[in-house]
Each structure stands twice: as C-alpha cells, then as structure tokens.
Amino acid sequence: MIRTETEAGVRSIVLARPEQYNTITPELRDALGRAIEEADADPEVRVILLRADGPAFCAGYGLDWSTRSQAAEDSSERVWDSAADYRVMSSFVDVYMKLWYAAKPTIAAVHGWCIAGGTDMVLCADIVVAGESATFGYPPARVWGTPTTAMWVYRLGFEQAKRYLLTGDEIPARKAAEIGLILECVPDDRLLDHATALARRMALLPGNQLEMLKLLCNQTAENMGLSSTRTLGTLLDGVARHTQEGRDFVATAASVGFRQAVRRRDDPFADYGSRTTHSNGAPR
Template structure:
C-alpha cells in the first residue's frame, strides 16, 4: 500500500515518519487507520534505507481514540453496530485485528518512537504504547478514560509499562496524566516543552540511525521476547474480549443509551467527570443532573 487516507508516510535521513492525518477529528481512529498503520510499518521495514520509525499526529493531537460518535449515538449504518443479541466473536475478530495492526509498531523489526503532543487518549494510548519509546510534550495528556465504562485497553500495555500498582491507578480511575508525570513514572522515556518536542525526537532517532539494521533488530527482538515470556499475547486476548464485554454489559448499555439520548460528548463528559455510573445500568441522568454537569 502506497496510498493512504488516514495517514501520511515520508522518509528522510534514514527515518520513516508516519503521521496520523485526521487533524479535524484530533486524529481519531476510523476504519482505515489501523490497517494503514500496519501497511506503513511493513513499508518501512522493507526499506533498507530506513533505520527508525517515528509515529506522530497532524495538528494539535497525537490521537484522541476511536471515532465513536456515530456508533455511540445509534447510527445503524456504522459497521460496529450490533443487534441486542451480541455476537462476541464478531466483536473480537474486528477488535483483535485492530489491536494486531497497532501492535505492528511493537512487532516491527525496526525501532519505533511515538512523538506525543496534545492527547494520546483511549485507543490513541493503545497506539502510542505499542511503540518502543514515547517522547511526550510536558503538557500532553495520556490515559484510558473508557476504563470507567465502555472500554478495556486491548493492547494491555499499561501493566507491562508501569507495573501492577500504577497500572491499577490508571485503569481503576480512568484518569489522564501529563507528559511530565508519564516520564516520571517511566511510561514515557522523557517529556520536554512542546516547542522542543520535534528536536528531542529527532535527536534520539539520529542517535539510533548510526546502528546497523541487524544490530537494531537483534536487540529489539531480545527485549521483546521477555515480554512474550511474561504472557503478553494471552493478556491481549483477554483484554480484547473484555473490551467487547464492557460495551455490551448493563453498564455499557447504559452509557450507549445515554449517548443516544444526549449525545456522545455529553456522555463522555459525565464519565470523565467522575460522576457515579450505576451498577447494572439504572436510570439515566435527569435534565437537572445534566445542567449541573455544565
């Protein structure tokens, strides 16, 4: 694939630059983006002139997650829509395909660097955390808010990056953290002022490009196999199944009903505010509750 609709592919100075290119939607993930990421990584791996791959977002964000507005608000033409009787394997097949496409960044023989400005949220954090290294702007935000309701991170990289305690801190709250804290915790390699982000990423990439490809490949494979031995593949299968369940549980149906009645952005605002999400679904918020939300 050399023609892309959701990203831009460029090479210079032994570096491949993959730019997620839906800036009007904060580079939210559409149906085309996962496969195009996979194809672009294959292209870079097949190019003997490329030593390192840099993934970034056009405009003011890295990636704001899946573009779910149509699905959440009940558009029956959206390919993710299902009837009341949910087919978990249909859901799993689609989401596992996307997860594997994102994880091509991790499985890539050549090193991958995520350059994160703005937001790497929800599915966007899955993409960023599939890269070997993250460099973030100090004020960029990363997190997985759908952990509160309607999602589970299918790449499962939070625990492998942060360890159990801090992974639980993130996924039991759905909070986001800035680049400065991500770097302090080791989730990002470093954070820098936003105006210095491009320079910092290129400096790291330039240090890597002097190394022969076969040396880069062997070092990366050696490190990655340790994660495979820790059960990464099995954890991703479980996480992807759980992701489908979260969208079809009673609480997930409650969230979707909320989005269909009041709009996806209002439902997300409720979720991210920390307001109570009732076990088993229950009644939707009243107009007074929404007015108080702002």
C-alpha cells in the same frame, strides 16, 4: 489519513486527521497498518517515528461511528456475538501491535491528547517521547472499555497500572515520565527535533544490530505472557461495551450525543473534556 516522510534512515509516519484529533477509524487503521509494513520492509529505513498533525496525537476511537455501530447491533434481534466482536477489535489491535512486532525500532512523539484507544496504539511503540502538553489516560476504564493491547502493566508494573486503570485518571506528560509510562517529557517546541534526533542517533547503528537488540528486549514481555494478556484485553473490551452500563452509555450517546455522554461519564472526576481548560477531542 496518513502521510510519510523519510530522511537519514528515519521513516516518519504522521497521523493526518488534525480536525478530528486523529481519532481512530477503520480507514485510519488500514492506512497505518500499510505504512508500518512498508517502512519495515524498506531497506533504506532503520527507525520508524510515529507522530501526528494538529492539536492532539490521538483522542481515541471516533465515538461517532463506534457508538452508532453498537447502537445498530444492540437493536438487532440477535444477541451480541462475542466472537465477531473479537475479530473486529483484533483488526485494530493487530495494527497497533505492528509497532511492537516491526523488526525495526519504533518511536512515538506525542503531544496533546493521547488517551483511550490512542494509548492502545502508542504504548505499542518501543519508546514514547512526549511534549509538555501531552495527556495520557484510559477514561473508558470508567465505562465502555478495557485496554486492548494490555501494555500498561508491562510498562508500569502492577501498582501504577492499577492506580490509573482503576480510576481512569488522566496522566500529564511529566507524571507519565516520572512513573515510567513514557521515556521522557520535553518542551513542546522541542518535541519534534528531540524525537527526530533520537531516531537518527539510533539509525547510526547497523540495521541488523537494531533488530537483534529490539528482539532481545521485547522477548522479555513475550515470556511474561504478553500475547495471552492482549487476547484477554481484547475480549474483555467487548464484554465491557456490552454490560448494562456499557449499553446505557451507548443509549445516552444516541440520545444526547457522544460528546455529552463522555462529559457525563467524566464530570464526577473533573478531568479530560470535563475541565474547562481541556475541550479538545472526545475520548474513547
């Protein structure tokens, strides 16, 4: 699920499910949480670098297990339990937020798909650097979800956040850098070296300085209400998955397969997996 490397004060945490496009599972969640905690506690580590193996950084939640889980829930005689749903989703959100609340700076180096739940994760990093192949976006905004970590407005501001959440449109890496969703976009063949060099440059500072400066910057978002926004995002994600439209999406996935359900959702927009030039992953 996860492998780690340490050099020059930088702990690399690598998502290692390349054949599955690093889609999110409970097992990946748990392994990532442990890796971040261990890096944050290691006195030899000053900066944490998150990256991924394979053709995609993270294509979102694994729709195979998540749609099956809701299908079983929907067939139960009990009505949807919003409190239980919130607890389950919070177990994922709390792990992503470890990137934000880690005392040490966190950098994400992104290539390929980083969409849906992948953005819930990666936008919690302090800094995001992307290769030219990277694509961001939140297609579940169209049906079956809302951003749980709710980082979009804090990174983009109201206009751009609404522009992309109210359509679910994909955002190529260069556009993402232009509108401020990420720090910068570099050629794919330079991504690893570029992100590593930035992490090592940060690691030249004393660890206590890095921790104080990160805390100072992040406190601005906290004062703006990040915690309450995140709570609302996590709750509304559950609501969105249990609207009639959300239940219909799950039923379609059960009937024709989750890849076809996603394709039917995205075909009217002609993006993500619906474009013939993009067929990697199943965004959720």
